[in-house]
Structure formats: structure tokens, C-alpha cells
Amino acid sequence: MQLLEISEPGQTPLPHAEKRELAVGIDLGTTNSLIAISEGGKPEVLRDADGRVLLPSAVAYGPGEPVVGQAARDLLLAAPERVAVSIKRLMGRGLGDLKAVAGTLPFQVEAVEAERMVRLVVGGRKLTPVEISADILRALKARAEAALGRPVTQAVVTVPAYFDDAARTATRDAARLAGLQVLRLVNEPTAAALAYGLDRGAEGLYAVYDLGGGTFDVSVLRLEKGVFQVLATGGDAALGGDDFDHALAEHFLSQRGEAGASPALSVAETKQLLALARGAKERLTTEPEGEWEIVAGGVTSRHRIGRAGFEALIAPFVERTTKTAAAVLADAGLGIEEIKGVVLVGGATRVPLVRRRVGELFGRAPLGDIDPDQVVALGAALQAEALTRGGDTLLLDVVPLSLGIETMGGLVEKVIPRNTPIPAARAQEFTTYRDGQSAMAVHVVQGERELAPQNRSLARFELRGIPPMTAGAARIRVTFAVDADGLLSVTAEEATTGVRQTVEVKPSYGLSEDEMTEMLRQSMEHAAEDMTARLLTEAKVEAERVLFALDAALKSDGDLLSAAARGDIETAVAAVRRTLQGEDRDAITAAVEALDKATVEFAGQRMDRGMQNALRGVNIERLADRFEQ
Amino acid sequence: MVESGTSLEAKGVAHPLPQACWSCRGPVASGAAFCATCRALQPPAEIDHFRRFDLSPAFDLQRAEVERRYFALQRQFHPDRFAGKSATERLHSVQHATALNQAFGVLADPLLRAEYLLQLSGRPVAGGEAETVADPELLLEAMALREELAEAEDASAVAALLAKTEAMIGEIEVALSGAFASGDLAAAAGLALRFRYMRKFVEEATRRRRQIGA
Numbered sequence: 148m149q150l151l152e153i154s155e156p157g158q159t160p161l162p163h164a165e166k167r168e169l170a171v172g173i174d175l176g177t178t179n180s181l182i183a184i185s186e187g188g189k190p191e192v193l194r195d196a197d198g199r200v201l202l203p204s205a206v207a208y209g210p211g212e213p214v215v216g217q218a219a220r221d222l223l224l225a226a227p228e229r230v231a232v233s234i235k236r237l238m239g240r241g242l243g244d245l246k247a248v249a250g251t252l253p254f255q256v257e258a259v260e261a262e263r264m265v266r267l268v269v270g271g272r273k274l275t276p277v278e279i280s281a282d283i284l285r286a287l288k289a290r291a292e293a294a295l296g297r298p299v300t301q302a303v304v305t306v307p308a309y310f311d312d313a314a315r316t317a318t319r320d321a322a323r324l325a326g327l328q329v330l331r332l333v334n335e336p337t338a339a340a341l342a343y344g345l346d347r348g349a350e351g352l353y354a355v356y357d358l359g360g361g362t363f364d365v366s367v368l369r370l371e372k373g374v375f376q377v378l379a380t381g382g383d384a385a386l387g388g389d390d391f392d393h394a395l396a397e398h399f400l401s402q403r404g405e406a407g408a409s410p411a412l413s414v415a416e417t418k419q420l421l422a423l424a425r426g427a428k429e430r431l432t433t434e435p436e437g438e439w440e441i442v443a444g445g446v447t448s449r450h451r452i453g454r455a456g457f458e459a460l461i462a463p464f465v466e467r468t469t470k471t472a473a474a475v476l477a478d479a480g481l482g483i484e485e486i487k488g489v490v491l492v493g494g495a496t497r498v499p500l501v502r503r504r505v506g507e508l509f510g511r512a513p514l515g516d517i518d519p520d521q522v523v524a525l526g527a528a529l530q531a532e533a534l535t536r537g538g539d540t541l542l543l544d545v546v547p548l549s550l551g552i553e554t555m556g557g558l559v560e561k562v563i564p565r566n567t568p569i570p571a572a573r574a575q576e577f578t579t580y581r582d583g584q585s586a587m588a589v590h591v592v593q594g595e596r597e598l599a600p601q602n603r604s605l606a607r608f609e610l611r612g613i614p615p616m617t618a619g620a621a622r623i624r625v626t627f628a629v630d631a632d633g634l635l636s637v638t639a640e641e642a643t644t645g646v647r648q649t650v651e652v653k654p655s656y657g658l659s660e661d662e663m664t665e666m667l668r669q670s671m672e673h674a675a676e677d678m679t680a681r682l683l684t685e686a687k688v689e690a691e692r693v694l695f696a697l698d699a700a701l702k703s704d705g706d707l708l709s710a711a712a713r714g715d716i717e718t719a720v721a722a723v724r725r726t727l728q729g730e731d732r733d734a735i736t737a738a739v740e741a742l743d744k745a746t747v748e749f750a751g752q753r754m755d756r757g758m759q760n761a762l763r764g765v766n767i768e769r770l771a772d773r774f775e776q
Numbered sequence: 777m778v779e780s781g782t783s784l785e786a787k788g789v790a791h792p793l794p795q796a797c798w799s800c801r802g803p804v805a806s807g808a809a810f811c812a813t814c815r816a817l818q819p820p821a822e823i824d825h826f827r828r829f830d831l832s833p834a835f836d837l838q839r840a841e842v843e844r845r846y847f848a849l850q851r852q853f854h855p856d857r858f859a860g861k862s863a864t865e866r867l868h869s870v871q872h873a874t875a876l877n878q879a880f881g882v883l884a885d886p887l888l889r890a891e892y893l894l895q896l897s898g899r900p901v902a903g904g905e906a907e908t909v910a911d912p913e914l915l916l917e918a919m920a921l922r923e924e925l926a927e928a929e930d931a932s933a934v935a936a937l938l939a940k941t942e943a944m945i946g947e948i949e950v951a952l953s954g955a956f957a958s959g960d961l962a963a964a965a966g967l968a969l970r971f972r973y974m975r976k977f978v979e980e981a982t983r984r985r986r987q988i989g990a
Binding site for chain 2: 330331371374474477530534535537539541542543567568569570571572599628630631662685689692693695696697699700702704710732753754756757758760761762766
């Protein structure tokens with residue numbers, strides 16, 4: 148029998164850790180995406196063949212394979228109808244949500260049912276944001292595999308802390324499509340804090356101000372001896388540096404209008420104008436002023452703007468972020484003077500006005516010495532290493548937005564309030580309002596508003612088969628469980644009569660299991676291979692566990708076995724080991740089942756011995772009691 | 777040590793029989809988190825929040841001590857520690873971490889802790905969200921506070937009212953400590969109810985202050 152390594156409980160590495168693949172950290176951004184790896188607590192971003200760190204989150208579709216990155220962004224000017232950008236803003240969103248970002252997204256959208264995820268028309272294809280994000284993730288995966296010279300199938304992927312359940316699920320699904328197993332979804336500010344905290348051994352209360360291309364997050368964390376405890380988080384899932392571009396673009400447009408040029412632009416011209424505005428924003432971050440030329444509809448116009456003018460345009464957005472930050476502090480019951488430091492994350496925090504306003508709010512200069520574009524990916528890589536190789540840090544995160552149920556009159560009953568530490572589970576009882584009511588509609592919503600329609604609708608389902616009772620007699624227990632990824636599952640059951648019915652909920656805006664399977668099948672044979680490989684890995688992990696457990700049992704109670712019984716078990720063990728050499732998942736599962744059967748009697752004998760020992764202990768104490776009396 | 781004269785079987789918790797480990801199927805001491813033989817993580821025991829933190833039920837708890845235990849336990853059981861383990865262990869770790877979060881939420885909050893202690897001693901606090909309060913004194917006090925809040929015109933007036941209420945809550949906490957120490961559960965229940973009212977009022981006043989500020 149092979150020697151087995153004994154580790155501390157909870158610290159046990161996977162069997163054959165040396166053979167396991169590296170897990171990467173991925174920052175899937177609105178504007179740019181990055182991939183990083185950490186070894187020995189030293190995270191590092193991975194570069195492409197040309198040494199570039201940032202992969203523009205742009206995908207171009209045409210007759211061949213999708214093109215991702217700078218090449219796609221370059222194509223934005225020549226063939227804008229083929230390029231998808233800022234796709235993160237649409238993750239897990241339905242048609243209704245588009246109104247909130249209307250005019251800011253140069254996409255053609257296909258009409259679908261109101262509560263389904265949107266589909267975009269790009270390069271003649273109809274694609275969900277999940278599929279487009281999967282293409283970005285595939286490009287990152289390929290980059291990592293090229294840089295590391297080995298396959299990469301496991302990742303920690305970051306999401307804005309303020310992402311709701313639908314957007315989180317969409318992100319996880321995109322990774323699955325790209326052939327990546329998500330070890331954990333980590334909130335971006337938390338990942339950034341991890342990168343800073345580990346770097347400096349910081350202690351105390353810190354705020355992370357994360358203004359990305361399309362999302363804004365602010366989190367307050369307590370850092371203490373390797374514990375990263377999120378106290379409160381808030382933000383806006385549709386506010387970011389993109390809005391600065393739009394403000395500039397609209398400013399240029401209105402100037403053209405005043406000069407007599409028609410302000411109506413084609414989709415292509417809109418994309419071109421936005422690209423120009425982005426360049427202007429970047430230039431005004433380092434230069435005091437600049438001049439730009441717009442050619443559209445056969446009319447050329449020139450626009451000069453200085454930094455003060457730019458700051459006046461974006462001030463309302465910056466104001467929104469500082470207000471949110473102040474509200475999050477108030478939420479956590481904290482005063483600004485208690486914050487020891489402010490960490491800046493996201494490319495948009497390079498804008499001088501943002502730095503100034505954040506500095507004024509917190510009364511101190513913000514920390515920005517880790518590249519704000521890279522810090523999230525670096526933190527994600529650290530967490531990926533901790534999850535696969537073991538680590539001493541502890542991330543304790545929270546639910547960003549309250550989760551609840553619509554009750555009578557459209558009011559929301561909160562089941563899990565925002566800022567509840569995860570994982571979390573809460574049950575709430577509801578009852579029927581009509582005599583003999585046999586079904587109950589459950590509508591799960593996320594948000595802080597009092598009326599259900601003002602919040603995000605996550606899922607609807609119906610609990611049926613409630614036995615006929617008078618109104619108010621049924622006890623319908625609805626349980627919300629949020630896992631460590633911040634993902635929600637809801638179950639409901641009627642408990643009074645013993646009739647139980649459990650319903651698992653998938654978010655309406657997510658993809659159904661069938662859609663996922665279909666996409667996996669269509670898009671790439673190779674993701675299906677990854678799926679098979681993952682199932683094989685799982686079967687192997689399970690077989691190793693069974694062998695490990697049996698080995699421990701034999702060491703402790705092997706004397707209970709007759710030589711014949713021991714021989715049978717050893718034969719079955721050898722069979723499992725043989726299958727583990729191969730790649731046949733069914734053979735492994737069958738051998739494990741046979742081993743399970745071969746050890747049933749042994750298990751019974753061990754339980755008998757355990758019972759006898761326990762009872763003997765009781766008897767001795769009883770005797771001792773007698774003596775004391 | 778077992779009290780003399782009591783039947784061990786009746787006590788139930790003193791020496792329960794071992795359970796079967798889900799992984800190696802051998803005996804595991806009841807309530808043990810890990811199997812002593814194969815080290816597999818067991819599902820969390822159904823115990824009260826105090827026992828989960830290895831504390832005896834009491835109102836007087838140091839928040840720092842509760843936190844220290846919370847972090848130590850989460851370090852041991854958090855799903856991040858079981859990312860590469862079998863599905864069953866991952867599930868158990870989520871259950872453990874959930875139970876720890878729940879326990880911490882109650883133990884670290886004096887109001888929830890007081891209500892939980894009353895519940896454990898079979899004397900739950902009356903007056904859930906919707907219930908009416910029988911105590912006329914408390915009603916009058918609550919009405920007077922509401923009136924003051926309605927009349928408060930600027931942020932500083934609301935802030936002063938908040939400070940006053942927080943001070944009252946401080947006094948309630950001291951009184952609760954005394955009531956629990958002397959075993960006067962009726963008094964503790966009354967104080968907890970008053971605490972709940974004050975807490976709701978603080979939330980309302982905080983909202984109001986934010987509105988005025990905005």
C-alpha cells in the first residue's frame with residue numbers, strides 16, 4: 148500500500164498536487180481584460196507574444212474565427228458592425244435593461260422575450276453577451292497556455308462587487324463555454340485589496356474605489372492578519388469611464404449641431420466617434436488640452452477642448468461615485484476618519500478629477516502605486532493560488548444587493564439583506580391568502596427598492612401541489628442560499644402536511660442548461676473535450692478520496708478483518724488503482740462502486756466497534772458516579 | 777463530569793453515540809467536525825450559536841473575542857479551504873461557513889444576542905415587526921421620539937436625536953447585562969423589546985438624516 152501524506156484538516160492538497168494544472172486569475176473587464184498567474188505568492192500578469200498586458204475586450208466576427216483584442220478594436224473604425232465592445236455592460240441583462248443604457252451602446256439588438264438575455268447582431272451572427280465574453284476568455288486562456296506552455300483549465304474570475312446574480316451567473320457560464328472551470332468568482336475590489344494587503348501587510352479599515360470602463364464599485368474592508376473582511380459594498384453596475392467618453396462624444400456632437408451639421412450618425416460613425424472620444428479622454432488625462440477632427444456624413448468639424456471643459460462634462464458622473472462612496476461608509480456605520488487608506492482601481496481612476504475628488508472625500512491621497520489596470524488580475528491570481536495550493540488568507544465577502552420575494556401588493560419582503568456575509572442561508576415562511584389555494588407564485592427579486600417592479604427580477608417559479616387548506620394555514624418555507632461565489636439558489640417547500648416540494652431556480656436572464664449544452668456542442672468540439680476532462684478529473688478526485696478514506700480505516704481498524712475479507716478488499720483496491728492509471732471515467736466509477744460494496748461489511752464492523760467503545764465509556768463513568776456517591 | 781443521578785441517555789448531548797462518517801463509513805464522535813480516522817469534513821452539528829463558537833451562553837461577550845473565534849473557525853471551514861476537495865466536502869464546508877456567519881451575526885450584535893438568549897431559555901421576545909406592544913410606557917416613549925424626529929428640521933437636530941437614542945441604547949445594554957446576570961428573564965425580555973424599538977428608530981432617523989443631507 149502506498150504511503151499517504153497526512154495534512155492538516157482543511158489544508159489537504161488535492162491528490163497528486165504536482166501533476167495538477169496551474170490556476171489563473173482573470174479580470175474580465177468592460178474595456179480591457181487581463182490574465183495573471185501567481186507562484187509562491189508572487190503574482191504576475193501574462194503577456195501576449197508582443198509583450199502586451201491588456202487585451203482589449205473587443206471581439207470582431209466575420210466569416211472565419213472570431214478575432215479578439217487590439218485587432219478587433221482597430222477594426223471598429225473600418226467595420227464597426229462586425230465588432231462587439233463593452234459587452235460586460237450587457238452580462239445577464241434583458242431587453243428591458245437596455246433602456247437604462249440606451250444610446251450608449253452601438254449595438255443592433257435582436258428582440259427577444261422581455262425576461263430573456265439580449266442577443267446582439269454582430270457580423271451577421273446573433274450572439275448573447277455570454278458567448279461574446281466566452282470568446283474573450285478563450286483568447287486569454289490561449290495567451291496563458293502559450294506563456295506557460297501547459298494547459299489551463301481552472302480560473303478565478305473577478306466580477307464587480309455590485310454585479311447582481313444574473314450577471315454573476317452569466318460570467319460563470321461564459322467561463323464554462325470557454326472551457327474554464329471557475330474555482331471562485333471574486334469581487335474586483337476584494338481582489339484589489341488582496342493584491343495591496345498582501346503586498347504591504349496592511350491592517351485596519353480600507354476603502355477600495357474601483358471605477359472601470361463600465362462599472363463602479365466601492366467597498367470597505369477590514370484587513371487584519373491575513374483576513375480580508377468586506378464590511379459594506381455599493382456601486383453602480385452601469386457607470387464607468389465609458390460614460391466619460393460618451394459625455395465627450397455628445398459634447399462634440401452638440402458643437403457640430405450648433406455649427407449646422409446634422410447630428411444624426413450611423414452606427415458605424417457612432418462607434419468611430421466613441422473611439423475618438425476615448426482617445427480625447429486619455430489625452431486630456433495627461434495633457435492640458437487638445438484638438439480633434441470629426442469626419443461624418445461628409446462634414447468635417449474641428450473641436451478644441453481643455454481639461455477644465457472636460458472636467459465640467461464628467462463632473463456629474465464623478466459626483467455620483469463620491470456620493471455612493473459616502474453612502475457605503477454610512478451603511479457600514481463608519482466615519483471617513485476611520486478609513487486608513489483608499490485604494491484606486493480601474494483605468495478611469497487615472498483621470499485627474501477622479502483622483503482629486505476621491506482625495507477630497509477621504510481627506511487623504513489615494514494609493515495607486517500598483518497599476519490600477521493590473522491590480523484586480525494580480526489579486527485574482529493570488530486567490531487562484533490560494534485555492535489550489537493552499538494559503539493562509541481568508542476572504543470574507545458580502546451580498547451586494549438585498550435578495551427578496553414579491554409579496555401581496557407588489558411589495559418586497561427582504562430575505563437576505565445587502566452586506567450579509569456569504570455564504571449565507573435564510574428561510575422565510577409565507578402562507579396562502581385564499582381558501583384551498585393549491586399553488587403559489589414565487590417571484591425572486593434583487594435590489595433595495597420597496598416595490599418589486601423597481602428591483603431586478605431574478606426568477607419566477609410556481610410552487611404547486613399545496614394541499615387544500617384554509618387561507619393562512621399553509622406554511623410555505625422559502626429558503627435562499629447564497630454560496631461563496633455570491634450565487635443564489637432558492638428552494639421552497641410546504642411543510643405543515645409533510646408534502647414537500649423543492650424547486651431549484653435558475654435566473655431568468657441566464658441561459659438554460661439546454662442552451663448551454665447546445666452552445667457547447669455548436670461552438671467548439673474542444674470545450675466539450677474540456678468538459679469530459681473535468682468530469683474525468685472529478686471522478687479521479689472522488690476515487691482518490693475513497694482510497695484515502697479506506698486506507699485510514701484499514702490502519703485504524705484493519706485488525707477486524709479476516710484474511711479472506713482483507714484479500715477481497717485489496718483486490719477491489721487494486722482494481723480502482725488500475726483504472727486510475729487510465730482515462731476511462733466509467734471504469735473508474737464502476738471500480739469505486741465495486742470497492743464500496745466490498746467494504747460494506749467492514750464499515751459495519753467498524754461502527755459496531757465504535758458503538759461498543761462509546762458504551763463502555765458511558766459504563767465507566769456511571770461506575771465513577773456510583774463511587775462519588 | 778456528569779451530574780450524579782441523571783440518566784446519561786436522557787441528557788442526550790453528554791455522550792451521544794458515534795455517527796457513521798460519510799466518507800470512510802467508520803464511527804465519528806457526534807458533533808466532531810472532522811473524522812478522526814480519514815479526516816473528511818463532516819456536516820455541521822446542530823448546536824446553538826454559542827456552542828458553535830465554543831462559548832457558554834451569556835449576554836456579556838467581548839466583541840473582539842467573538843471576532844477572534846469567528847476568524848479562526850472560518851479559516852478552518854471556509855469553502856476557499858476546500859476548493860479542490862470532493863463535492864460532498866465542498867458542500868459541508870459551505871454549510872459550516874453559513875452556520876458560522878449566522879452565529880457571528882447573532883453573537884456580535886447585542887440586540888440579536890439578547891433575543892437569542894431569551895429564545896434559548898424558552899422565553900422569546902414578544903413583538904415581531906407587526907405585533908403591537910402592550911407596554912404603554914414604551915409606546916409613549918416611542919411616540920415622543922417619533923414626534924421629535926418629525927419636528928427635527930436640520931441635520932444637526934437629527935444628529936442630536938440620534939446621539940440621545942444611542943446613549944439610551946447604551947443604558948439598555950448595561951441593564952440587559954444585569955438582568956441576564958441575575959436571571960431575571962422577564963426584565964430582560966422587556967429590555968430587549970425596548971432595544972428593538974430603539975434600533976428601529978435609529979434606522980429611521982439615519983434615513984432621515986441622509987434625506988436632509990441630500
